[in-house]
Amino acid sequence: MIELAFIACLSAAPDACEQRSLYYSDISPMTCVMGAQPELAKWADAHPRYRITRWSCRARALSERDA
Template sequence: MLVLALSVCLSAAPAACKDVNLTFMADNATPMQCIRMGQPEIAKWSVSHPKWTVKKWRCVPESRLSKSA
């Protein structure tokens, strides 16, 4: 499963940042499909979280995400 890993910061406090993971891709999706289809998903997330600004993002396999926290 591919995950969109976002780094987001509060618009009013740019030093207050966090990581957000959006899972939306099926097991058989390619990284290129994730990149292409990820942009509209990020836009949807941004609209529903107006206090946050996406600073960077990437597509990663779910297995590579840190399990800590």
């Protein structure tokens, strides 16, 4: 499983940040890196009060998803 992990901060309160993740089971880490920008843009469009400040792709075990 691949995790696209990112930090999203409220635009009105830049110190109010949360770690968020999108999970994929059918892509490679390189595919995640190459496709992250459009996926994050979609997420940002759906959550206009937030601004994404940092992101990364990493392999995760299924058991780590809800940890």
